[in-house]
Amino acid sequence: MTPSLGTAGGIADVPDLFGGIGEVLGLDAPAVPVRGPRRWWSGPLDVEGLALGSALAAARSAALWTGRSDIAVDAARVAGAFGSLSHLRIDGCAPEGFAPLSGFFRCSDGWIRTHASYPHHERALREALGLAASDCDDPAGAVRDALGSLPRREAERRTRRAGGAAAAMRTPPEWSSSPMGRAAAATPLIDVDPGDVATLAVGSARRDRPRVLDLTRVIAGPTCTQLLALLGADVLRIDPPQLPELLDQHLDRDHGKRTALADLRDPRARSRILELCAEADVLVTGYRPGALAALGLDAETLARVAPRLVTVWLDAWGGTGPWSHDRGFDSLVQSASGIAWLYGEAARRGADEEPMRRPGALPVQALDHAAGCLLAAATWALLVHRERTGRAGGAHVSLAAVAHQLLALPVPQDEGAPIAIALQESDSPHGRLLHAAPLFSSADDAIAFPFPPRRYGGDPLTWSQAPQG
Template identity: 45%
Template structure:
């Protein structure tokens, strides 16, 4: 057990110091260990997942202490709560209807020289995938399998990307370590921070119970599935007014919003137009945090939307940026999702398991890159807010799924054999939504003394809120 203790605690300390925290503060963390579904992974997914939640909860406790005075509260991290939270997108229920996590054309497919992983959950991604392969709009899994079987994996990867679709060749970790994007991801810090314009006054007292570390703060959420919304969902738990803004023409899954929209409001705003940016500018005047999930360079291409320009208009602003592949390298500007990063980075090969005699790649028991990066992103934002409170300085933060995958592949594995049971039934809470029925959802695993244990509101319908701060006329 001592070896297991060292591996788990070491990962938490590494993450906390990577976020700029002092290692001594991790002594405030208490662990409750138990076998969970994450222990089924070949890689130390349970260890890494638990560490991401631990540093997030510790960062929340630190900010609560900074705003309220007194010592940093003790943090409690329960393995079963973490495992449930990492599968929240699969466990969400509305009137006992579960979510559909992957579409029929999303998955692993044999190629002429290996395997390919596709992502076609959204209609526009599906259309681009089929178009790149010369398949008709109504093509199904059989036709897709036949088309991919006659093509090389890397050639498919490039052709689908050129068409604006999503597919990657499945690589083992050695091949990814040699790939230029794998090299770039490995060189990046777990959570990069750069200073932005100073000049902000200390944060006011929260005005609520001391544990609501983000109470009174305003967050503009420009993210989509899944890591960014997990981060902003956590900020909403802690009392922030989180306003999610989506482009009007991009479809979104209401099921996904039911999971990650807890505590938030959802509006549509076209930042490609001058009118849309004017509305955004008015929101920015009193914002504290902007979280983006745009591909590197996409938001900066719009007038006035680069991080430095935003910070110049709002000194002390925290701008948190999330990407799939990282901030340098040949794939930096590419779209990506957790499943694709698992496939490209070697995670899927590592998770194939002894039963995959035909070489079929595997997957983690949860979208752990998404969820883990989400909690790390929230932790980085909370630490940046503590810095702003103490110094008035803003921050630019950058995290990526590929860098989280790199950490998972290099994390210390416990010496003991992983438990293979499921860890019991998930604990779900119930709430009645407005006119849509009963929602059953996973509680947040972020827990510390005096901290909140539930969100203040259930999710509404996507894009139906006005693009304004709560309690204001515009």
Template identity: 40%
Template sequence: MTDLLTSIQAALGLLHSPIPFTSTGALPSAFAVTELACASIAVAGQAVSQLLHQQTGRLPGLEVDRRLASFWFSTSIRPMGWSVPPLWDPIAGDYAAKDGWIRLHTNAPHHRAAAESVLGACADRAAMASKVAQWAKSDLEQAVVDAGGCAAEMRSWEQWQAHPQGQAVNAEPLIQFAQHGRQHALLWQGSVAQPLAGIKVLDLTRVLAGPVASRFLAGLGADVLRIDPPTWNEPGVVPEMTLGKRCARLDLNDKADRSIFENLLKDADIVLHGYRADALQHLGYSSTERQRLAPGLIDVCLNAYGWSGPWQNRRGFDSLVQMSSGIADAGMRCKRADKPTPLPVQALDHATGYLMAASAITLLAERLNSGKTGSARLSLARTAKLLIENGRGDDAPLRAEDEHDQGMLVEQTPWGAAHRLHVPLKITGTPVQWKLAACKLGSHRAQWW
């Protein structure tokens, strides 16, 4: 735990101070997943604590609960009388190719269509399995990627180290900070109870990693406005990830919607996005253009496979990066299993999300203090390297959930009532809490309050 925590603190430029972790047990894994959960949540809290120290002279204490951190890395919502839709498309998953394993990610309709354009229409997993078995894994991975889809063959850590993309990621820092000049220093409008009150966060992220970051910022008082394309939906994660946010839709290929988007961007303090490295550039919103439209904007972004190397523009998700980087292979060997064995939760997504939030708060503190503006880049693959190199964690099992874990308040969502688990992070005097319940995508107008 100490090595993970100090590594992340160093990447963020935070003080190397110990943070207490309460309770016992860990998620069963070949890697220190619970330790990663605790450390990433802790540094997000430490960034808040240091912001408050800068603004008030008081340094709040911190504490992270290991059990709750582990649960939040899976899901925090417990529906009452209704169910969250399945997270995975029926044919998404791992398949045996002629010479090894490959994972197909087909949750988005266009990603499934891309896979089927290569393999043919598949009614179920059995049909897909018979077609994948006819391919060499590397050939199929490249064919699906070339078709605009998402796939990853299973590689070992050693194979990833020899791969050009693995080498590129290894050369990148955990968090790539950059400065963009100096503007007038922002006036802090927050308080100890709500440190981010008055901060506008434009959230252009989807699925898990980025939404984890914006959910955390919303829990500290930020006004988070999430923007999705007109037809995008992710029903399996929306009840979990829209907590505390307003959600609107814009089509950035439409002239009128582009004008609305640019006005939102001009008034934003922080933008979060998880587009591929070249995707916003193709839409006309490169990093340079974003800074031109919104001087002083704090720009925090992530991608799957890193910001250099031949795969920097490749589509990817947590489960695919686990296959590429050696995590699923190591899990299979550790468990003596006969198939890929990933982490028990989407830990790369969640951890990177909290690191994004910590980066945004660290950059905000600098803007409040000196007027200096900046950006941060993170990737799932670089977070994977951090996890892999820290080895195995605690093997003691977590205590199962019980009534004590239920949230203190019932959350009234559009799908029905639900409990939220207690927040794993305690910041003295600063409750992490949300004014808004989870909502459906597109529930709000694309405007700031």
């Protein structure tokens, strides 16, 4: 569905992405001003429209939940927040970026995008290609040679079967005609469940500092919970100790949160997580469909233990379609959906050969950041809905559905111009940080992160009694 377009506080044609939430829950969020230029990245897709529209949806929902009238969306902050990792500096040093085995590799009939920034994904990629860790001194070269002899979809299939993460580059028509592309197109951008029955007395569920249990990683989920923390939520992020988050990601996405480690395969840790859920208001999860249920945190158990719990979740490919249980990341969805093809360019393979399209990428990981904004918008709206009806509902967002939305947006004709990014500085246990300013702004700059990222994994598995720095 293509959203309606209108004027939002001086910027014309910003997509209305809150409408689907409000329609399902019967909510009318207040208007929020949007200031600054409408176009700055340019390119073949309206990435700015997706960024501004998702930020506006989150801001309107935040204003509805908090009752604040000073929340605004500024284009410079949106541009900075959506490209946050590229602006991050830790004691003056830039983040490392993608690992050597993450990127586009040429196959025998096109290109494939791999994601091997996490050690377990690198191991899976090597296994899929028959490459042991000690095979050579040039792992990237070995992967390049192995993939070069395979058709792109065969390489995709082998990598996923081994538990890795990869996606062949497809054209937009190839994607839209595929079973997974059709499933993504049939999925609502924000799939909202208002809840079947009231489990609480109307008006009894209000907690001005809602407790949010964060079981997400990388960018999209942590973007959602960072926004919730920005406006006062007590966010406790829990990661598995055997799969730690990359430090750069933590320092970019965990402002205002506490972080802890717990292995959900351990019955004692799982029991403690259920206790935290019983005391929480919101559970945000980025686990693939069925993964939490396999760990004993299925929907029925959570409903019994935590009837007040609003549950929101995200994944790469959505809840239906042949890839619904596969691993995925923003870069892989770009590759599969045709976005990488649109941002690519023709490059001749040889003097007598037909051109082969060289892949490109969005200027920022907009699918991740937009998904996080939209999930935050759904979360605040569901908290209002729970307060008014006593029903604890849920919502789901997938990167594939966000990609479908981006591909459907009309593209402005003007090229735009570079925009000045809003940056801030703060101290952390891991060093002095230069980082993007919060997504939202206010007239007196009263909207600020409660505290910088803390030492990763160093907090206890408890809810805080008061705001902590």
